[in-house]
Amino acid sequence: MASSLERRSGVSLWRQIADQILHSIAAGDFAENAALPPEVALAERYGVNRHTVRSAIAALVQDGVLRAEQGRGTFVQSRKRLSYPIGARTRFSEGLQGQASERRSVLLESAVEPASRRVAEGLGLAKGSTVIRLETRGEADGQPVSRATGWFDAGRFAGIDAAMAETGSVTASLKRFGIDDYLRQSTVLSARHADAADLADLDLQPGAIVLVTVAVNVTPDGQPIQFAETRFPAERVELKISAL
Amino acid sequence: MASSLERRSGVSLWRQIADQILHSIAAGDFAENAALPPEVALAERYGVNRHTVRSAIAALVQDGVLRAEQGRGTFVQSRKRLSYPIGARTRFSEGLQGQASERRSVLLESAVEPASRRVAEGLGLAKGSTVIRLETRGEADGQPVSRATGWFDAGRFAGIDAAMAETGSVTASLKRFGIDDYLRQSTVLSARHADAADLADLDLQPGAIVLVTVAVNVTPDGQPIQFAETRFPAERVELKISAL
DNA sequence: TATAATTGTCTATATCAATAGACAAATTTT
DNA sequence: AAAATTTGTCTATTGATATAGACAATTATA
Structure with missing residues (x-):
């Protein structure tokens, strides 16, 4: 070795x-x-x-x-690395059950803005359509384990930022808009060094590596709901790909 | 920004x-x-x-x-990054169709050795059972895009190293042992800096990042065939998780 | 209790990383 | 043709990184 x-x-x-x-x-x-x-x-x-x-x-x-x-x-001192499941029904809070006693998602920032080409394509909207952007951090036992940027169609999901701030859960927020179930349509995975913003948000040391997923969530009938990019600190999280 | x-x-x-x-x-x-x-x-x-x-x-x-x-x-100069699909029927050669005109898998080394605990668990064997280890490199248009270490039960797949050297394909080699179809049971994903061996094999510069998958392939009835760890250069490859 | 093993601290020196400034060489613009 | 822009090369200086050696402080072992 x-x-x-x-x-x-x-x-x-x-x-x-x-x-x-x-x-x-x-x-x-x-x-x-x-x-x-x-x-x-x-x-x-x-x-x-x-x-x-x-x-x-x-x-x-x-x-x-x-x-x-x-x-x-x-x-x-400690060698726990969370195993974060990725599959058709990926949910932040459910996935880490048994691995951490306290799990939560914190809304860091929200904004209403025109969709970039990438986001518009992912959501099946016209470029420049208005979307709501949510910046969130996932924590397990007080330690940051994910940092997500999610986009929603502002027309259909007006007020989801407030719902998210209140409930702290994407799943719960979507329920208010009549979405009881959603599926992960696609996930693209890559890795890179954490940038300065991620270093700060995820409490990492310079040089740390992040796993990056870019995903589209859809309703059971295939309608795009959410486009999201999530960064996971590679030293604390591994991704387990389960059945879709 | x-x-x-x-x-x-x-x-x-x-x-x-x-x-x-x-x-x-x-x-x-x-x-x-x-x-x-x-x-x-x-x-x-x-x-x-x-x-x-x-x-x-x-x-x-x-x-x-x-x-x-x-x-x-x-x-x-160039910003192409291969998108490598991961799903239930992940096959090296099929996955990159349309993205690279020439794809091949090169056998770097093979060895017969006792199974480590990790490998034995993955294959459902007793620790210390004899296994065949295959070291391979995947290339697309002459450029290294993956570096895999695979383990097979030496009892069941005696001679798979020779078959692999001859055919250059895991799928083709398994056919000789009566395996016409196999599925990916599980995939665990992580990322780290490339070590010296990977730097050399994948033709990377120091400091490069590799995506690491650890997977178990099974027959359709769930019998473990292959345990494999694969390293992908993050600067050249992204992993696309498709339906399993 | 004495000895060995292991981490902690100090000084000194050489090499790499980063800053600073000046000017040359090649290309595009005026 | 001249000026402006941009990459390439050189010298010099400062701070971080790495090596080398010696010895102190703490703990476990003979």
Whole structure:
């Protein structure tokens, strides 16, 4: 194993090592509260100075992933990564049952604006039609696990921003407009480094990776309701694709 | 827009800027062959020195994303990203039809070895059972688009490595063992920085991101056939989740 | 209790990353 | 032809990153 490192890549060695340790923990190489190899051993394995390993560990301690105890060693603090299901009936609140005791969706911002080409196409509207944009953050046990931007046809769903602010749930808000059921028509997935806004909203460290889904939700008879882009912090969330 | 940058984060400013430009292009802000803003303007927008912007551009030129012409400007070289479908009948060769004229799967390495706990669980075998591991690379128009590690029960599929080397297709190889149809039982998706091996196999630059799928393929009656982990370069591939 | 193992802190040095400024080279515009 | 715009190259300086070595502080073990 022990993947090697790339120098003068624009990503410092300590961050590469921190990423690898994080990945190693997520892959199950270390149980919770298990001890990491001592710094000297890690330095040798990665072929770097002990101080460089210490920088990586310091970053992960800062993130709450590791816990260092002088004289004893360095231990895995928490290694939970939520498994977020994606399927025909993807619902934020339902999906994480059993994995987190407290789940909620927070409305950060809403706006009424003309639809961009991308959004208009997704919703099957004419370009420039008025749409309502909702910016929301999903939290599980107080920790941000998703950051979504959703668009709705302003004509059909006027006031959904208020409903969302009140109920804190897309599903509940749509019920007020007579939508009892909706399906996920398509999901396109990609990944990238988190931008500054996502770093702030998701409480991530620079260099963090986000999984990005772009989805269209439709009524059972195929009428587009919502166009949404959602960013998930890759270090805290994995996506499980279930039957559609 | 113009997301800001994070200093002393372990990720250099030039790489952060390169990532943002890449994202901006992928988001459709610039058409193919469109000119980027001049270096001075970019430097001002990001609040950095012109030389820092030049480092970012140089990296993207090296990647073949941009093309710089002295006296004229800097232009978008190519912004195609393959859309790789994921669904119940995910097949490498079929999925990319129409997006690339030449598609193939190359067997890099094969080995017979005891199953790790993870693989054994995925295939429903006892831990330590003998399995065949196949390392393959998917290519579209000569460019690497996927890097897969697949495991098969060595008892049932003895010789599949030879069949794979001959046919270059998992589907064709399985036919020789009487498997005419198979389904994808589950897919778990994550993202991380590419490790050194992936960088080499996928011809990526350090710091690149890979989408990772871990999947189990089963016969129509639910018997596990293959356990596989596949890495996709996020800058070249997006995953489209279709009906299962 | 003494020893070993492990993390924490300090100093010093070399290399990479970023800033700053000046000017050359190529292209487009006036 | 001249001016303006834009990329390319050079020198110099500052701060972050990485290496090297030594030793202190804490904990577990012989």
